[in-house]
Amino acid sequence: MNPFERNFTASPDDIDELGHVNNAVWVRWIQDMATSHWQAVAAPEHIAAYFWVVTRHEIDYRGNIVAGESVTARTWIESAPKGAQFDRRVDFIDVNGKVIVRANTTWAMLDKATGRLARVRPEIAAPFMG
Template sequence: MTFTAADQHIDELGHVNNAVWIGWVQDIAVAHWMAVAPQQHQDAYVWVVTRHEVDYRGNIKVGETVTAETFIPDPPSGARFDRRVDFRDAAGKVIVSARTTWAILDKESGRLIRVPRDVAAPFGF
């Protein structure tokens, strides 16, 4: 996905605010889930963030664009799945990198569950 910095994304330092980066992490994570997970999984489960770990190596200003790439680096552990998101600037350099941990909930009960094998399978596990 690509993201372009708009006026509302900019902080007092003149570049994208850290909270905006986290929002973009969530946007691409949700888009990945919606693109890969079968509809029956989307209907049955919801993911919640339990941890964000972000490395900031650069930033962008109004009108500049980044390209985001996401992937699941490791198999699930219990109810949790880690996700990586790398944001690259126009030169292709990774300027922000995030590792986030998501936990799966059963929508009907609202409770954490172990990541079912059939849920992990479309993501390569």
């Protein structure tokens, strides 16, 4: 595992009527993690040629944070791609080191020029593996 990390701090706009981060915000942060990881690690020519769309989110909510609190997000790819898709893990860890939100998401790679699914070749996946 070669995790990519980023921090998020909950703003007042992220808070729902229950007083904590809204589930839709967690989904946005999951997408932000995937995009940031792609931008940070992928080769420039791959960034120019491809983009990703989510096909599935599976999220376990085990805790939450309130406005002003922060989490560390950690994402990684656990297994090799299957055709145009691979699964991404994202954990959100609170200040006490507890995973409070855990997601497994499936993403599909599309060719920017054609808009069609594109097989994730080994050289595209390599920077994300191991």
